Amino acid sequence: MSEMLQAGPRVERDGDRVVINMGPSHPSTHGVLRLVLEIDGEVVRSCTPEIGYLHRGFEKIAENKTWQQFVTWTDRMDYLAPLSNNVAYVMAVEKLLDLEVPPRCRCLRVICCELARISAHLLWLGTAALDLGAATVFFYTFQQRELLYDLYEQLTGARLTTSFVRIGGMARDIPDGWLENVGGFIDQVVPVIDEVEALLTRNRIWLDRTQNVGVLSKEDAIALGVSGPVLRASGVEWDVRKAQPYLDYDQYEFEIPYGTVGDVYDRYLVRIYEMRESAKIVRQAVDRIPDGPINADAPKIVLPPKQKVLTSMEDLIHHFIILTEGIQPPCGEVYHAIEGAKGELGFYIVSDGGPSAYRCRIRPAAFVNLAALEKMAIGQMIPDVVAIIGSLDPVMGEVDR
Amino acid sequence: MLSARDLAPGLQRGWDDGSAVARLREELPGVVLEEDDFRRERTVVVRSESLADVLTFLRDDPDCAFDYLTDVTAVHWPAREQPFDVVYMLYSFSRNARLRVRAALGPEPKVPTAVPLWPAADWLERECFDMFGIVFEGHPDLRRILMTPDYDAHPLRKDFPLKC
Structure with a gap:
């Protein structure tokens, strides 16, 4: 015990100000985020985030794996939404190839x-x-996530690391009965969201803890480059799906919820409404999903079905070349962004025509959003910092990559 | 470089149609070295000495109005005489248009910071410094961000080995 005390002060004093360390293993930092807070009483005077604890060098790895192999790494960025990471990366490669998927x-x-x-x-x-003491909500939402993981498992075979999307298509077609299961899930998740909202939205304690806390003005939000729910809560009605549609999002009916104050409460409401809009989109997609092939007709890019590899010479050759040499895209640079759960998730890819990316820059939404923390935390109390981190929804897998 | 047909369905559009680059040529003659619209994405290559003027102009000119900085990154080309490219990804809310600005830098890469123009550049430039060793002059706090402070290499340079 005495050795631990001698190992270095965890609290430093500087006049009336005290420097305290929060994280990297602190329950409210949602992963390995470390903050160095300078406090005066309980008021935060400066807040310096230290990140990089989960850095795995994905951009370097992308330069050393074939185009298709890198899909598995994208799972491990925002590991709460691996399927949309897969889609974001693959669409950037498809843009480079100018490839149409069915x-x-x-x-x-x-x-x-x-x-x-x-x-x-x-x-x-x-x-x-949970960070703010409302423990009941946690059990409601995690029960629903469990059902979602079951759906992932039926579709992809994996619950967390899906790696399901392929350049030019998907790993396989939809299993029988899956779409009905998705419809059933959506039908029962929406009432649960309503129920959770009833627990919080007009709850006196919740309002006290979130309203006018961590306010980010519209001008600051744009200047700091934040995106996704954080940007929309500050009053900017902007969503990549509407502004720059991809995947036929322009043909779906949905609204973009946005806030007026830009506080923790607005960010909470924006995400609650977004879940309902997502449910609307899923319902429309399930109703209208067309028949037809799941993969593009591009034999030099998409792997042929296994049965054909075993029976047809030409397919065997394509299979062999794709797996040994990889696909050969043109030289050039592209950027493709999707509206991920955290905001604008973009991939900037430079190709020199080789079997792997010459440069693969990931534009991480959570990283840029987290940079706004300092601005919001100064002048707030320590418990408010917990609320602000929660409202920014950082996922360190994407921040550190 | 432009493909004969428009982009494949389902892919994203929404890039500058060339008007911002035309404004740039008009107002700052001689700064534009190259222009490209591969896959309908507008890229402008400018002289690195005039990068600060170019970025300021693109943000403040009402016909350009790039009020949002999406990304700052770099690419390393060791065989070239100017081995680094610094890349800025801009977006304009009012025009719903993106633009990529690129400039080539020498072996000791230095470039003025964009933090006074867009505070968003703070962490993005720190990451670029950390990974490539590009010095953003005038940056308020140019420290490593992902690697440890005592790290002595820049991992995304091409001469950095994948295995040590």
């Missing part, structure tokens, strides 16, 4: 992305409420 595939990707958003927001809701 309508059935686009529709299935929309379902995947929106289920991923519901899953990520449910986790955020449970943990952010």
